[in-house]
Amino acid sequence: MRTKSKRRAAILGAVVFYAIATVVARRRGYAGMGGRTLVRCRAGHLFMTLWVPGVSIKSLRLGWRRAQYCPVGLHWTLVVPVRDSDVSDEERERAREYRDIALP
Ligand SMILES: [Zn+2]
Numbered sequence: 591m592r593t594k595s596k597r598r599a600a601i602l603g604a605v606v607f608y609a610i611a612t613v614v615a616r617r618r619g620y621a622g623m624g625g626r627t628l629v630r631c632r633a634g635h636l637f638m639t640l641w642v643p644g645v646s647i648k649s650l651r652l653g654w655r656r657a658q659y660c661p662v663g664l665h666w667t668l669v670v671p672v673r674d675s676d677v678s679d680e681e682r683e684r685a686r687e688y689r690d691i692a693l694p
Contacts (some may be wrong), residue, residue: 628677628685629669635662636681637688641671661688 627641639658655668677685 602645610617611693626689628674628682629658629673630672631658631660631663631665631667633660633663633665635660635688636672636677636685637662639669639689 595597595601628636629639629641630636631651637660655670658669660667660669674682
């Protein structure tokens, strides 16, 4: 009984942590955080990806950056989230054409 309630508290704590992390990221200007996010790879390619803080099964997480397959340049690279205000409307439109598979 004790172990069960402890586990439940741990799960609840994790859920609360990620909810707060998502809110904080949104406040910092990363509008798509927790869903479709605009990211830039090391070669400068922009594309949309599903970015869920703390959850990732198709990419290797390295803190704020993560290793991921770039659908624009067709290569493995490190990607970082891009602020909406850092790109032009044209760049954003182009990035929308490069959505990767819908897995976090
Ligand atoms: Zn690229």
